[in-house]
Amino acid sequence: xxxxxxxxxxxxALGGAIGAVNALPRTVPILHASLGCGGNLNAALGPAxxxxxxxxxGGLASPCSGxxxxxxxxxxxxxxxxxxxxxxxxxxxxxxxVLTGCMTEMVGDDVDAVVGTYRAKGVPIVPVATGGFKGNxxxxxxxxxxxxxxxxxxxxxxxxxxxxNLWGIPPGLDVFWEGNLIELRRLLDALGLKVNAIYTPNDxxxxxxxxxxxxxxxxxxxxxxxxxxxxxxxxxxTPFVQLDFxxxxxxxxxxxxxxxSRLGLQAALVDDLIKREEETYYHFLSRSLDAYxxxxxxxxxxxxxxxxxxxxxxxxxxxxxxxxxxxxxxxDILIDEQKESVAAGFASLVPELAxxxxxxxxxxxxxEHFSRAWSPSNGQRYYRSFSPSFxxxxxxxxxxxxxxxxxxxxxxxxxxNRQVLTRAYAGYRGGLxxxxxxxSVLLQAR
Amino acid sequence: MSYLALKTPPIREERxxxxxxxxxxxxxxxxxxxxxxxxQTGRSFLQAAGCQFTLSLASINTIQDxxxxxxxxxxxxxxxxxxxxxxxxxxxxxxxxKQRGVVAVSTNLNEVxxxxxxxxxxxxxxxxxxxxxxxxxxxxxxxxxxxxxxxDIDTVVRDVQxxxxxxxxxxxxxGFKTKIQATAYDATYHAILRGLFEVDPRLLPPEPQxxxxxxxxxxxxxxxxxxxTVNLLxxxxxxxVDEVELTRLLNALDLEVNIYPCYAHPDDFIRxxxxxxxxxxxxxxxxxxxxxLQELYGVPSMITTMPLGITNTRKWLLxxxxxxxxxxxxxxxxxxxxxxxxxxxxxxxxxxxDKTAFVxxxxxxxxxxxxxxxxxxxxxxxxxxAFHYDSFxxxxxxxxxxxxxxNINVAPWQPFEQANLLHKLNPDVFVGHVGGNVWAAKExxxxxxxxxxxxxxxxxxxxxxxxxxxxxVVRNAAFNKRIAQQVSAPYRASWYDDAPFKFIKQDGLx
Numbered sequence: 001x002x003x004x005x006x007x008x009x010x011x012x013a014l015g016g017a018i019g020a021v022n023a024l025p026r027t028v029p030i031l032h033a034s035l036g037c038g039g040n041l042n043a044a045l046g047p048a049x050x051x052x053x054x055x056x057x058g059g060l061a062s063p064c065s066g067x068x069x070x071x072x073x074x075x076x077x078x079x080x081x082x083x084x085x086x087x088x089x090x091x092x093x094x095x096x097x098v099l100t101g102c103m104t105e106m107v108g109d110d111v112d113a114v115v116g117t118y119r120a121k122g123v124p125i126v127p128v129a130t131g132g133f134k135g136n137x138x139x140x141x142x143x144x145x146x147x148x149x150x151x152x153x154x155x156x157x158x159x160x161x162x163x164x165n166l167w168g169i170p171p172g173l174d175v176f177w178e179g180n181l182i183e184l185r186r187l188l189d190a191l192g193l194k195v196n197a198i199y200t201p202n203d204x205x206x207x208x209x210x211x212x213x214x215x216x217x218x219x220x221x222x223x224x225x226x227x228x229x230x231x232x233x234x235x236x237x238t239p240f241v242q243l244d245f246x247x248x249x250x251x252x253x254x255x256x257x258x259x260x261s262r263l264g265l266q267a268a269l270v271d272d273l274i275k276r277e278e279e280t281y282y283h284f285l286s287r288s289l290d291a292y293x294x295x296x297x298x299x300x301x302x303x304x305x306x307x308x309x310x311x312x313x314x315x316x317x318x319x320x321x322x323x324x325x326x327x328x329x330x331x332d333i334l335i336d337e338q339k340e341s342v343a344a345g346f347a348s349l350v351p352e353l354a355x356x357x358x359x360x361x362x363x364x365x366x367x368e369h370f371s372r373a374w375s376p377s378n379g380q381r382y383y384r385s386f387s388p389s390f391x392x393x394x395x396x397x398x399x400x401x402x403x404x405x406x407x408x409x410x411x412x413x414x415x416x417n418r419q420v421l422t423r424a425y426a427g428y429r430g431g432l433x434x435x436x437x438x439x440s441v442l443l444q445a446r
Numbered sequence: 447m448s449y450l451a452l453k454t455p456p457i458r459e460e461r462x463x464x465x466x467x468x469x470x471x472x473x474x475x476x477x478x479x480x481x482x483x484x485x486q487t488g489r490s491f492l493q494a495a496g497c498q499f500t501l502s503l504a505s506i507n508t509i510q511d512x513x514x515x516x517x518x519x520x521x522x523x524x525x526x527x528x529x530x531x532x533x534x535x536x537x538x539x540x541x542x543x544k545q546r547g548v549v550a551v552s553t554n555l556n557e558v559x560x561x562x563x564x565x566x567x568x569x570x571x572x573x574x575x576x577x578x579x580x581x582x583x584x585x586x587x588x589x590x591x592x593x594x595x596x597x598d599i600d601t602v603v604r605d606v607q608x609x610x611x612x613x614x615x616x617x618x619x620x621g622f623k624t625k626i627q628a629t630a631y632d633a634t635y636h637a638i639l640r641g642l643f644e645v646d647p648r649l650l651p652p653e654p655q656x657x658x659x660x661x662x663x664x665x666x667x668x669x670x671x672x673x674x675t676v677n678l679l680x681x682x683x684x685x686x687v688d689e690v691e692l693t694r695l696l697n698a699l700d701l702e703v704n705i706y707p708c709y710a711h712p713d714d715f716i717r718x719x720x721x722x723x724x725x726x727x728x729x730x731x732x733x734x735x736x737x738x739l740q741e742l743y744g745v746p747s748m749i750t751t752m753p754l755g756i757t758n759t760r761k762w763l764l765x766x767x768x769x770x771x772x773x774x775x776x777x778x779x780x781x782x783x784x785x786x787x788x789x790x791x792x793x794x795x796x797x798x799x800d801k802t803a804f805v806x807x808x809x810x811x812x813x814x815x816x817x818x819x820x821x822x823x824x825x826x827x828x829x830x831x832a833f834h835y836d837s838f839x840x841x842x843x844x845x846x847x848x849x850x851x852x853n854i855n856v857a858p859w860q861p862f863e864q865a866n867l868l869h870k871l872n873p874d875v876f877v878g879h880v881g882g883n884v885w886a887a888k889e890x891x892x893x894x895x896x897x898x899x900x901x902x903x904x905x906x907x908x909x910x911x912x913x914x915x916x917x918x919v920v921r922n923a924a925f926n927k928r929i930a931q932q933v934s935a936p937y938r939a940s941w942y943d944d945a946p947f948k949f950i951k952q953d954g955l956x
Contacts, residue, residue: 004571005520006551007528012521028936034590034621036497039859043525053884057936060859060882064494068622072594086491086949090862090941092934102519102591103622106560132519133560133591333554364549364579396531399547414528 006362009306009331009394009413010173011044012132014101016140018062019045019172021097022055023199024208028063028093030125032080032111033101035066037132044137049172049413050420056093063087067103076109084118084125094205095152096125097144105131119151126151136333138224138306141170145228148208150235157212159238162263163194165214167228168221169245169426171199174308175415179424184220184246187256187427190273191265212236216263220245220255220426221308222345223338244349245308247316248431249281281428285320288439297442298322300386302370302400304329304393305412307342310357311349313392313411316431318350321438323390327373328357329366366400390438407441448741450639453600453616455632455734457624459485464626464836468856469863469947472830473849475856479837484856488625491949495858497621499523501630502587504682506617507548508534508708511582513575513612514550517568517599518589524552533899540686541709551575555591564597569606576610583613583712585637593620613712615641626834627858628730628808635735638707639742642715674770675702677724677745679732682708683880683897684904691905692727692753695763698779699772707735719743723769727752727762727904728810729838750841752810753904755818756784758842787906791822794913799824801920804871806831806864806886807879807896809839809856813846815877815896820847822909823916828871829853831864833879855946861885865937866946875920890930892923 010016014033018041021029031038042059046052054061065083067076080098087096098115115127128147130140145167166184171177178199185197196207196214211232217240219229229240241262246255253274260270291297301323303313310330317323330342339359347354358369370386377383389406391397395416401408410417411425411434424430449455458464465484468475478484499516503526506514516523527550535545553567568586575584588599603614615637619630676696680689693703706718718724724739724747726732736747748769753762760780767776803825805816809832819825830846832839835856846852853871857863859882868876868889876886880895887893894915897903902911 002570002574003554003567004515004551004574005554007531007549008520008524008552008554009528010520011524012519015521015525031494034497035492035495035625035858036499036621036627037521038494039496040499040523040525041521042494043529044521045525047529048525059884060494061861061885061936062494064492066492066495066625068625072622082490083492090491090937090944092936092938102560103594106591106594132521133556135556136520396528396547416529416532 002362005333006364007396008136008361009396010136010138010333011041011140012136013134013140013143014099014130014132015041015044016137016170016173017099017128017130017144018058018140019049019137020141020144020170021099022058023171023177024095025204026056026094027205028057028087028091028096030084030087030096030098031062031064031101032076032083032098032104032109033064033067034103035064035068037101038062038064044414045172048416050175050415050418052172052175052420057091063091065104072103072107075107076104077114080104080109080111080114084114088123094124096123097147098125098127099130100128102131102133105129137173138170138332141173142225142227145225146231149211149228149232152209153211153232153236154209155212155236157210159215160194160213161215162192163214164188164196164263165211165217165232165238166195166197166220167217168219168225168242169308170224173306173413175411175413175420176423176425176430179420179422180426180430182422183424183427183430184255187252187273187277188218188259191256191260191270193263212238214238216241218243218259222311222342223307223332244315244345245312246427247312247425247434248320249278249285249428250319251312251315252427252431253278277428281432284432285435288435291439291443295442296388297439299324299388299390299407301325301389302327302329302391302393302404302406304331304366304391304397306330306332309412311346312426314346314353315349316434317392318353320431321435325353325356326386327370328353329360329369330357331361333361334359363396366397367403370400370404390442392438409438409441448738449636450738450742454618455629455636458626458629458632458834458836459624461632462836462838464628464834465856466625466834466858467950468835468854469950470854471850472843472846472852472854475835475854476840476844476849479835479840484835487950489860489949490951491862493860493862495860496627498619498624498627498630498633499587499589499621500526501627502617502619502634503527503530505631505634505707506585506587507550508537508682509583509585510543510709510711512549512712513579513581513584514548515571515575515584515586516550516552516589517555517564517571517586517597518553518591519555520552522552522589523550523587537686537709537899543709549579549581560591560595563595564592565602568597568599568602572603572606572610572614576612581612583615583642584610585615585617587617587619590620590622593618613641625858628834631731632734634707635738638715639735639738642712643719645716671702672720673722674700675704675721676766677718677721678703678705679724679726679728679736680705680708681728681731683899684727685899685901687900687902688904688908691902691907695779695905696725696766699763699767699770699776701766701770719745721745723748723766725766728808730808730810733838752814752842754811754814754908756787756822756909757817758814759905759909760784783906787909790910791913794917795823797917798913798920800826801874802826802828802871803875803877804829804831804868804873805877805896806882808833809835810842811879811897813839813842817842817845818909818912819877823913827852828873829855829867831855831857833858862937862941863946865889865935866942866944869942870946875916887926888930888933888935890927892919893926894919
């Protein structure tokens with residue numbers, strides 16, 4: 001495996017961190033970094049994430065110390081103070097989060113000390129060390145959550161039965177994060193839980209501040225936000241459960257049953273919810289029986305995405321659509337230990353497809369994996385071609401789809417050719433939306 | 447003086463005394479520029495902008511058959527590469543090139559590399575890219591981190607060059623080195639001039655053994671062609687439509703046009719040395735390249751005018767024609783073009799006349815667009831923002847009307863100053879460079895983007911198309927206005943009553 005990454009499908013830790021801050025209500029990042037970091041990452045956070053927009057004060061409006069050679073030689077603490085003072089002077093926010101870039105971490109600025117003087121005065125401001133070299137966007141997402149849980153969430157709040165926090169769906173890196181969280185929150189609300197999902201319009205900073213009241217943290221990811229969950233448990237004593245990202249009837253039923261069992265909810269309550277939701281779900285899904293069976297909408301599939309979507313999309317394609325995933329690519333940057341656990345999780349989710357999973361970060365190598373997964377033609381008369389087929393991946397995977405003659409729907413990051421607002425693919429409603437979107441591609445010419 | 451012996455070009459603060467912070471009238475700006483006292487300004491409040499990575503990638507992402515090797519942590523340049531992919535593909539298609547999009551690779555420097563150095567990773571990446579993707583050229587673009595950890599990129603590249611078939615080019619694009627993003631253009635051209643101007647002897651035609659009449663006739667024909675061939679310098683944010691328009695006008699002067707640098711092939715750059723003239727549309731973009739081309743290869747250049755609006759398109763064409771002694775032909779073309787475009791925009795400018803506008807873009811585009819709106823459409827420009835300022839722009843800023851009232855703001859984006867100014871000036875329409883227009887939209891202004899990879903702005907077509915778009919935007923700005931009523935801007939109410947340039951200071955750290 002090469003040490004370099006071809007056409008990275010993530011930004012750096014700072015990028016993920018900015019995304020995680022911008023998605024909070026009335027929260028403003030203060031970048032203590034080179035001038036260009038914020039501007040360059042803007043493309044990764046907005047246009048590459050379904051044109052998510054510049055948020056309340058993100059993008060080119062993000063306050064930034066813009067350190068230059070002078071600060072690198074003599075230290076940037078004075079410049080950071082100057083920038084914070086000016087920000088407080090003209091910017092109206094409920095929370096400020098200071099995010100460091102590579103340069104200011106490498107020169108050793110004591111950011112905690114600078115920010116500490118403002119915290120001591122009662123300014124709602126939190127420092128997070130997010131130098132880009134610490135990893136990709138997912139690391140940045142985790143770092144921001146960890147810092148918020150340590151420095152913003154109040155300690156010593158009494159636990160409230162039935163109160164839960166929900167995360168694991170990173171803003172931006174999941175292009176449909178907000179819609180997905182809204183849908184999962186809706187389902188948990190329907191179980192009678194008091195939910196803090198941090199990033200939906202129904203959440204606010206006050207609930208985040210009181211997040212320690214939760215009796216359980218639900219992390220909807222095998223990887224993302226797990227370190228943050230450990231920090232939460234250490235600081236506030238709330239245990240966590242890791243659940244797979246649910247898309248459609250099969251995954252969402254499991255998700256709800258796991259939450260109910262972990263919280264010891266009454267079986268009747270969750271069964272009743274599942275019954276009602278599935279009634280609606282199959283009421284709509286059954287409409288596509290005509291098209292599916294008259295036009296034959298079954299497909300061989302290639303699925304490319306981060307681990308959340310690789311799991312969710314594969315399970316959905318295989319168990320709900322009756323499709324045949326022949327290649328599943330996880331494009332996260334992972335260490336061997338993580339790869340083993342991701343592969344094991346995948347094998348328990350869809351044992352029939354365990355051999356179809358590969359780890360690959362490089363665009364140009366996707367086709368090589370495909371050639372191994374599907375025997376190429378050697379000119380024989382009766383060659384079984386990879387047809388009809390479909391690629392569920394990112395905008396960048398259009399080329400692969402064209403190369404193998406497959407249909408294509410961009411779902412996983414980056415998605416630069418769709419406008420995403422409330423769209424969700426998680427949960428029951430998300431499953432229906434995904435069917436609408438996929439089948440609409442297949443029916444486009446009609 | 448040539449800078450090519452240096453590893454990196456000088457930054458623009460030093461080479462051109464470029465300034466990135468100013469607020470005041472056009473008249474005062476020009477006085478300051480002439481006195482050379484603009485460059486030392488800075489801000490004590492700053493908002494994120496681009497760096498050398500942004501603008502260098504904008505150009506090199508487009509070079510045919512090349513790979514952009516980003517030497518730094520994952521974030522450096524990836525956003526630009528991901529988002530440019532689709533646009534580059536469209537532009538490749540327009541030009542009949544293979545639609546391969548942007549191929550960018552990151553060395554992904556991590557915490558270990560920050561301590562132990564990134565040279566080995568860079569070497570592996572160069573070799574890996576060469577073997578696996580076999581491009582004609584690899585542009586190694588290094589960011590802040592390698593500079594701090596002391597990676598000797600030039601030595602790595604020199605040592606590994608014999609092992610690879612791709613031509614290796616080095617761009618030092620540390621963001622912390624300069625406040626002037628446009629230094630990136632110099633870094634890009636510096637790499638191209640150092641890396642792509644050696645002729646591979648295998649590509650030269652064999653020297654004819656016998657000088658037959660045929661050989662001499664062919665050489666004479668080549669010489670005639672050379673004498674009427676020009677380099678047209680494009681910029682990445684310029685559309686293919688604009689290239690077609692400018693090529694049409696130059697063809698009308700009986701000139702052959704080759705276009706560089708965007709979408710050119712690495713092997714093509716050497717041919718710039720054979721042209722009779724280089725024609726720029728933007729000094730900010732091309733002065734470094736063209737001054738070297740002139741000094742080292744004797745190719746004269748024309749660089750002072752952007753063909754934007756009737757006056758400046760006329761001047762641009764006459765300057766080119768003057769070089770070839772074709773003024774009369776040019777005047778005939780210009781007269782007929784002007785007559786036609788004036789008639790075409792007449793019904794549109796009836797709707798635009800006396801509407802007020804505010805313009806924000808690079809120094810030349812901003813002033814050029816302001817002149818287009820004022821002179822050709824009869825609009826009233828209330829303010830002009832330039833991303834930076836240097837003396838190259840003195841002539842065009844001197845052309846702006848109402849010198850002592852014209853509000854000028856020099857700022858690399860900095861939407862907070864813009865929000866304050868717009869609140870005070872309240873223009874009918876905001877005309878802004880793509881990328882930051884949301885911040886005017888959020889304040890409820892009608893917005894029209896200038897310079898996008900798909901729209902027409904330059905030449906006579908541009909005069910018509912811009913009026914066309916402006917009329918439609920001014921007619922209904924409901925989208926921005928309705929949202930702005932519901933969504934609050936992030937600044938305190940007091941900021942709008944404050945002095946817009948209160949954070950600009952002579953000794954500002956940023």
